[in-house]
Amino acid sequence: ELKVEQNPLFLSMQEGKNYTIYCNYSTTSDRLYWYRQDPGKSLESLFVLLSNGAVKQEGRLMASLDTKARLSTLHITAAVHDLSATYFCAVDNKAAGNKLTFGGGTRVLVKP
Amino acid sequence: KAGVTQTPRYLIKTRGQQVTLSCSPISGHRSVSWYQQTPGQGLQFLFEYFSETQRNKGNFPGRFSGRQFSNSRSEMNVSTLELGDSALYLCASSRGTSGRRVAWETQYFGPGTRLLVL
Numbered sequence: 504e505l506k507v508e509q510n511p512l513f514l515s516m517q518e519g520k521n522y523t524i525y526c527n528y529s530t531t532s533d534r535l536y537w538y539r540q541d542p543g544k545s546l547e548s549l550f551v552l553l554s555n556g557a558v559k560q561e562g563r564l565m566a567s568l569d570t571k572a573r574l575s576t577l578h579i580t581a582a583v584h585d586l587s588a589t590y591f592c593a594v595d596n597k598a599a600g601n602k603l604t605f606g607g608g609t610r611v612l613v614k615p
Numbered sequence: 616k617a618g619v620t621q622t623p624r625y626l627i628k629t630r631g632q633q634v635t636l637s638c639s640p641i642s643g644h645r646s647v648s649w650y651q652q653t654p655g656q657g658l659q660f661l662f663e664y665f666s667e668t669q670r671n672k673g674n675f676p677g678r679f680s681g682r683q684f685s686n687s688r689s690e691m692n693v694s695t696l697e698l699g700d701s702a703l704y705l706c707a708s709s710r711g712t713s714g715r716r717v718a719w720e721t722q723y724f725g726p727g728t729r730l731l732v733l
């Protein structure tokens with residue numbers, strides 16, 4: 504059974520500093536996703552990572568994938584208040600069909 | 616392009632009742648998946664429908680069911696509601712190419728239906 508673990512569960516950030524969220528998964532995955540969720544809202548797709556060594560960047564967020572280590576990281580550069588949200592990673596694989604298995608989420612709070 | 620829509624947005628029911636939630640996918644998307652989000656269990660996959668057929672199913676009891684119509688709209692039904700069914704129910708759509716998976720495909724989530732069971 505595919506399992507996904509994120510850490511930390513909660514991250515208190517200071518504006519202007521850099522932080523990393525980690526996502527480990529247990530078995531071979533086809534794709535790894537990062538989503539953002541604001542309180543009371545739905546999930547917004549941030550990145551889809553498809554292959555080993557993949558790196559994607561959007562603004563202050565950068566995601567990378569190491570399939571050998573079964574690890575993805577979401578790096579936040581120079582945090583700003585607007586990045587406060589909960590971040591989820593999710594994986595799927597051919598054996599599981601079009602089913603996403605989510606990590607527990609990392610709640611990010613950026614303080615001035 | 617309109618996103619995924621879900622109705623209703625909020626629902627209050629009592630134990631033992633049943634409920635039907637609706638999801639309209641992005642135009643052209645043929646796959647609809649349903650997820651349940653609770654503080655305790657997080658985000659869990661319920662089922663996926665593609666071309667009116669259930670293609671995948673999560674580990675939920677038979678009280679949870681769904682269907683998909685020819686226009687790709689989907690409904691999920693929960694019968695004999697329990698307090699633990701209180702959750703945010705999210706629907707996601709994707710192109711859902713038949714057979715071979717498309718590497719760049721992603722799932723787009725709707726705003727969710729928040730269900731409270733009293």
